[in-house]
Amino acid sequence: MAGAHPFDRVRPALAPLARETSIAHGVLVFAIEPANLLALVRRLKDEFGFDLFLDVTAVDWLGQTPRFEVVWHFYSTQHKVRVRVKTRVAEADPTVDSLVALYGSARFMERECHEMYGIAFRGNADLRPILLYEGFVGHPLRKDYPKQHEQPLVPYRAAE
Amino acid sequence: MKMDRKTIPIAHEKSGAFEFISTKKDELIGWARKFSLFPYPFVTACCAMEFMAVSGTPYDTDRFGAALPRFSPRQSDLLMVVGTITHKQAPILLKVWEQMCEPKWVLAFGACATSGGFYQNYAALPGIDKIIPVDVYVPGCPPRPEMVIDGIMQLQDKIARQRHPILTKDF
Amino acid sequence: MDMKLPNPIRPAFTTPQRDDTVIVNIGPSHPATHGTIQIVTELDGERVVRVDVHCGYLHRGFEKECEDHTWHNLIPYVDRLNYCSGLINDFAYCDAVETLMGVEITRRCKLLRTLLAEYSRVADHLTCVAAALMELGAMTAFLYLVTIRDAIYEHLADLTGARVTYSYGRIGGLARDLPDGWLERLEQILGQFDEFVGRVHGLMDRNRIFIERMRDVGVISTADAINWGYTGPILRSTGVPRDLRKDTPYLAYAELDFDVPVGIKGDNYDRYYVRMREMDESIYMIRQLIDLLRETEGQPICVDDRRCTLPPKQLVYREIESLINHFKLIMEGPRVPAGDCYVAHEAANGELGFYIVSDGSGTPYKVHVRSPSFVHMGGAHRMLEGYQLADIVPTFGSINMIGGECDR
Numbered sequence: 001m002a003g004a005h006p007f008d009r010v011r012p013a014l015a016p017l018a019r020e021t022s023i024a025h026g027v028l029v030f031a032i033e034p035a036n037l038l039a040l041v042r043r044l045k046d047e048f049g050f051d052l053f054l055d056v057t058a059v060d061w062l063g064q065t066p067r068f069e070v071v072w073h074f075y076s077t078q079h080k081v082r083v084r085v086k087t088r089v090a091e092a093d094p095t096v097d098s099l100v101a102l103y104g105s106a107r108f109m110e111r112e113c114h115e116m117y118g119i120a121f122r123g124n125a126d127l128r129p130i131l132l133y134e135g136f137v138g139h140p141l142r143k144d145y146p147k148q149h150e151q152p153l154v155p156y157r158a159a160e
Numbered sequence: 161m162k163m164d165r166k167t168i169p170i171a172h173e174k175s176g177a178f179e180f181i182s183t184k185k186d187e188l189i190g191w192a193r194k195f196s197l198f199p200y201p202f203v204t205a206c207c208a209m210e211f212m213a214v215s216g217t218p219y220d221t222d223r224f225g226a227a228l229p230r231f232s233p234r235q236s237d238l239l240m241v242v243g244t245i246t247h248k249q250a251p252i253l254l255k256v257w258e259q260m261c262e263p264k265w266v267l268a269f270g271a272c273a274t275s276g277g278f279y280q281n282y283a284a285l286p287g288i289d290k291i292i293p294v295d296v297y298v299p300g301c302p303p304r305p306e307m308v309i310d311g312i313m314q315l316q317d318k319i320a321r322q323r324h325p326i327l328t329k330d331f
Numbered sequence: 332m333d334m335k336l337p338n339p340i341r342p343a344f345t346t347p348q349r350d351d352t353v354i355v356n357i358g359p360s361h362p363a364t365h366g367t368i369q370i371v372t373e374l375d376g377e378r379v380v381r382v383d384v385h386c387g388y389l390h391r392g393f394e395k396e397c398e399d400h401t402w403h404n405l406i407p408y409v410d411r412l413n414y415c416s417g418l419i420n421d422f423a424y425c426d427a428v429e430t431l432m433g434v435e436i437t438r439r440c441k442l443l444r445t446l447l448a449e450y451s452r453v454a455d456h457l458t459c460v461a462a463a464l465m466e467l468g469a470m471t472a473f474l475y476l477v478t479i480r481d482a483i484y485e486h487l488a489d490l491t492g493a494r495v496t497y498s499y500g501r502i503g504g505l506a507r508d509l510p511d512g513w514l515e516r517l518e519q520i521l522g523q524f525d526e527f528v529g530r531v532h533g534l535m536d537r538n539r540i541f542i543e544r545m546r547d548v549g550v551i552s553t554a555d556a557i558n559w560g561y562t563g564p565i566l567r568s569t570g571v572p573r574d575l576r577k578d579t580p581y582l583a584y585a586e587l588d589f590d591v592p593v594g595i596k597g598d599n600y601d602r603y604y605v606r607m608r609e610m611d612e613s614i615y616m617i618r619q620l621i622d623l624l625r626e627t628e629g630q631p632i633c634v635d636d637r638r639c640t641l642p643p644k645q646l647v648y649r650e651i652e653s654l655i656n657h658f659k660l661i662m663e664g665p666r667v668p669a670g671d672c673y674v675a676h677e678a679a680n681g682e683l684g685f686y687i688v689s690d691g692s693g694t695p696y697k698v699h700v701r702s703p704s705f706v707h708m709g710g711a712h713r714m715l716e717g718y719q720l721a722d723i724v725p726t727f728g729s730i731n732m733i734g735g736e737c738d739r
Contacts (some may be wrong), residue, residue: 025430025672051557054675055701058689066673071686073701074674076556077571080578084673105560108709116394126343131340131387131738132283133248134349140282142396147281154250156290202360204367204389205735206414209495213484216477243734247460251336252360267632276364278407302495312738318467 006079010048014040026071029084034070038097040085041072045102050074050083053103056110058117061115066090070119072099089119098123116141184331189324193237193263195318197226198281200236202256207241207270210302219305224312233259238315239292243274257292263324265295267311270302277301342371342673343383352380355720360389363466363724366734368708370715370723376503377719382712389734397698401664402428404517405698410496412700413736416455416679419439421500423676424586424698426581427685428502429639431667437634439503439627446620447487447499448676450517453524454483454608455679455731456613459530463603463728464535466650467544472531478517479527482520489513502665503640504633514621521614528610535603544598549714549726552597559710563681564609565730568594568601575677586623587616602729639665664693673701680704704730704737720736 007028015021018030018038031041044050054073061067066088074083089096098121099106110121111130118139121127129136133153138145199221201211210212214221219226230236233256245253257266268288271277274287274297288294295318325331337393347354352375359367367388373381374606393408400408409424410417422444428438446732461476484494490513491497491506499506535541552562553569572591576584593610594601633640637656646653669691675684688697707730714726 001724024670025674027673044645052562053560054682055673055688057684057696057699059671071671073684073686075682077573077578082440082673082675103556103560104555105706105709108705112705128341128343129387130385133387134341135337135339140392143398145282145395147392147399150247150282150286152250152285152290153247153339154254154291157292194657201362203365205391206411206495208366212458212461212477213481215496216481218473218478218481229362244389244391246390247386248339249359249388251339252388255336256360279391281395283390283392283395283627304494 006081027082027084031086034087034089034096041099044074049078051074052077053105056113058113058119060143068094089124092149094118095122101123168182186324187214190320194319195225195237198228198230198236199226199238199240201229201240201242203242207302210305211242214305214308217322226312238266239266240269241273241288245288247285250285250291254291265315266292268297269296271299274299281324340385346739347349347373365462374720379716379718382715384711386708386737389738392562393739397695401693403664406500407498410498411735413678413733415416415458415733416451417497418451419678422448423683424685425500425502427525427672427687428672430674431689432667434634434636434639437631439630440632442620442624446617449616452679453610453613454480456610457729460606466724466728472534475527475531479524486520488518503636508632545725546598547598548718548722550598551714555713560706563603564602568605569597587619589616599725599729666693701738704732708732708737
């Protein structure tokens with residue numbers, strides 16, 4: 001395409017903050033250490049115009065250490081490209097920084113990631129269950145949570 | 161063994177005339193109730209699309225007297241559970257059902273309300289009959305509007321055949 | 332029964348801030364909270380002071396189901412995300428898997444998917460507008476729109492077999508090709524559409540009551556909308572023409588001529604009008620696609636790639652290779668190379684993204700849906716606070732929260 005691709009500016013500028021960078025299926029991917037998250041995202045938002053925070057989720061690599069991989073996606077409405085940021089956290093302390101100070105939409109999405117995987121978001125004061133209910137024990141999307149383990153709120157009736 | 165009146169258990173004696181008036185009264189009340197159902201559409205998921213379609217003009221539940229939804233459980237008599245009920249929603253469903261006054265009927269609309277559908281996991285209630293009694297099950301994912309109308313008609317037959325005590329427990 | 336029922340949520344506030352405010356709970360079983368949303372509001376008379384939105388009452392464990400089924404078996408689950416426009420979800424998911432597999436769909440499939448995606452978008456907007464108008468009391472408009480939507484459903488049932496949840500997309504193509512006469516009937520329906528929607532325009536656009544209830548209600552600014560993650564018609568109603576079909580074209584959108592309607596203020600009236608205009612644009616795109624499709628008559632609908640496409644039945648019954656291929660595709664699922672990928676389409680509500688992670692087998696390791704409705708619920712309080720209690724109803728209707736997509 002004519003002109004420089006936005007990734008040509010973003011990738012070299014932010015590569016020092018990441019362990020490795022790559023481009024996968026049209027998305028620029030940064031694999032970082034958890035401590036660099038806020039610095040990287042702040043620069044993505046302020047300097048490079050990634051104003052839309054799309055998503056945060058986690059992947060449970062049961063059997064590997066560190067066990068959880070937290071994945072963020074960002075989109076730039078000006079440059080129309082996407083960026084993925086990934087990091088790994090251990091099962092013993094699955095804590096990452098929260099992005100609520102930068103993006104309002106992080107509030108709900110971090111709540112979901114927390115209740116499904118148990119990832120703690122430092123700085124998000126409101127980590128109540130959002131899709132699950134009060135009294136639900138466990139994190140269902142973890143690989144060691146059995147799919148059919150139900151925790152009914154209302155006891156079942158006797159069969160007639 | 162000779163069957164005489166002492167060995168046949170009867171709660172109390174009723175005359176033939178009483179039985180006749182009672183059944184005629186049941187038929188009349190049953191006819192009135194079946195043609196004036198006030199559904200409470202407890203709508204959650206995709207079946208809502210078919211619920212809107214069956215209430216709309218091509219299929220029209222108004223022909224059966226069952227079109228006018230009442231969004232207060234006190235004012236309705238047919239609880240149509242439309243869509244998946246999750247464990248989070250179960251207390252709300254039970255509360256709404258308990259708040260409805262007699263006579264009340266429950267129609268399980270769709271596969272998820274009937275049995276949990278294909279969501280057999282930690283989140284979905286495997287059928288609403290685990291928590292409330294159901295009168296008619298309309299399977300389908302989602303059921304075609306014709307199936308819903310068939311379900312309503314079967315419910316109407318059930319109402320017509322039922323006893324409708326209005327003054328005392330026997331009459 | 333005497334037992335006290337448990338409360339499934341913990342509201343953010345339970346005591347009013349001031350002496351003269353009261354806390355009122357709306358939902359989750361409420362006619363105006365489409366689907367199931369609970370809104371705990373603090374009211375000062377009729378004015379909404381604070382709002383705490385709770386979703387999750389339709390959380391059906393979609394992502395957990397994904398880890399138990401093959402890539403193909405998930406297509407019915409994916410349909411039931413945004414159930415108003417089931418085909419868009421099908422195609423977005425299939426596109427994600429095809430991207431990760433490196434499968435390129437055929438031209439006819441591309442055109443047909445685009446046409447059906449726009450057709451589904453029309454059905455979704457019809458549902459949203461119909462429900463929103465019914466909440467305001469415009470029952471006639473609701474009945475008009477539901478009638479035309481029913482014609483669309485029956486027409487799609489001719490093609491896919493189902494009215495609402497189609498399961499029509501396949502990895503590498505579609506389930507089957509168009510039956511005879513389908514495009515002719517489509518043109519008839521487009522004509523009927525113009526007539527019915529014209530009546531609704533006549534009833535609502537200049538209606539004094541409608542304008543009083545919708546104009547300047549539920550206003551959101553562009554900066555706020557982007558901060559809270561809004562995409563789709565809500566973002567466009569604030570004035571920015573952001574649309575993935577134009578910005579990052581996928582399927583056949585690059586070849587089509589269409590506009591992106593935008594609003595002025597970001598209020599409810601703009602959202603209503605943006606959706607009505609988007610339906611017109613979709614109809615225009617469908618008309619262009621009908622001509623393009625007629626040119627590809629007779630071309631294959633599924634890509635000829637044994638990694639994902641089922642072989643034709645005649646071969647399955649005769650050749651051992653096709654039999655084994657079919658068997659493996661059904662029992663183990665198509666093998667998707669290890670890796671991850673994020674693909675987003677412009678669904679009726681905004682950016683619908685699928686983030687899929689594969690470990691190289693025929694069963695997904697993880698499928699995550701970036702659902703527009705869920706993110707929109709996060710920012711809904713910005714449009715509800717400061718307005719009146721009765722404004723919650725049209726504002727909520729204009730956000731078009733779809734429970735299946737929001738709670739997954």
